[in-house]
Amino acid sequence: xxxxxFAERYPGTPTVIAIGDSVLRERCVQKCAAVGLTFASLVxxxxxxxxxxxxxxxTIICAGSIVTTNIALGRHVAVNIDCTIxxxxxxxxxxxxxxxxxxxxxxxxxxxxxLGTAAVxxxxxxxxxxxxxxxxxxxxxxxVIGDIEPNAKVAGVPARPI
Numbered sequence: 001x002x003x004x005x006f007a008e009r010y011p012g013t014p015t016v017i018a019i020g021d022s023v024l025r026e027r028c029v030q031k032c033a034a035v036g037l038t039f040a041s042l043v044x045x046x047x048x049x050x051x052x053x054x055x056x057x058x059t060i061i062c063a064g065s066i067v068t069t070n071i072a073l074g075r076h077v078a079v080n081i082d083c084t085i086x087x088x089x090x091x092x093x094x095x096x097x098x099x100x101x102x103x104x105x106x107x108x109x110x111x112x113x114x115l116g117t118a119a120v121x122x123x124x125x126x127x128x129x130x131x132x133x134x135x136x137x138x139x140x141x142x143x144v145i146g147d148i149e150p151n152a153k154v155a156g157v158p159a160r161p162i
Contacts, residue, residue, distance in 0.1 A: 007035040014040030017076060018060060022094045022112040029058065029076055029094075039076070056093065074111070086123070092134065106130065110150060116140030119159075 001009075015037045019025040029039070039058035043049060049067040056075035061067065064082040071085055074093035079085070083101045092111040097103075101115045104123030111134045115121075121144040124130040132138065132148040139155030139162070148154055155162050 003031060003037075004035045007032075007037050011036075012038065014038050016040055016042055016058060016060060018078070020078065020096055020098075022078075022096050022114055025076055025078070025096075026094045026112065088126070088129070090129075098140070104130075108132070110134035110136065114138065116142065116155075120144065 015032055016039065017025050017028045019028060041055045041057060041059045043061045044063040046063040047061045047065045050069045052069040053067050053071045055073050056077060058076035059073050061079040062081040065079050067085045068087050070088045072090045074091055076094050077091050078096045080097055080099045082099055083097045085103045087105040089103050089105065089107045091109045092113065094111055095109050095113040097115050098117040100118040102120045104121060106124030106126060106129040107121050108129045108131045110132060113132050113136050115138045117140040119138045119140065119142045121130055130144065130147060133150030135151045136148045137153045138144060138159060142155050142159040143157040144159045153162050154160055
């Protein structure tokens with residue numbers, strides 16, 4: 001069935017795009033929106049999320065994750081299983097957290113950031129968050145201890161450009 005046919009056959013049906021690749025997920029969302037599809041957010045019942053969290057449309061939070069307080073998740077963010085997102089964190093549209101990612105407090109992630117399995121971002125400070133720029137890729141198991149430029153690819157402990 002073609003996308004347009006789906007939208008006509010099931011008008012008003014909320015859609016979720018569950019694709020790990022941030023760039024591909026964004027393209028799919030654009031195509032779905034162009035034919036009039038709407039988007040839902042999904043939060044697994046085994047997620048702990050406080051009432052001081054905002055979720056953008058199309059965001060997915062998988063089982064075992066903990067999302068604390070003063071957190072803003074953008075549109076179509078994918079938070080995989082067993083992630084922790086601590087206080088005062090902002091996550092940009094189409095960002096992907098692989099399984100076991102841990103974000104300490106005062107962290108800002110740009111658009112389409114990809115964090116590999118078990119990556120860790122240490123805490124920033126009030127008024128001086130750790131900032132990871134748009135389209136950055138953080139390797140699996142990396143430990144980010146400072147800002148990461150847009151489009152950078154980093155890995156290791158501590159995380160360094162590769």
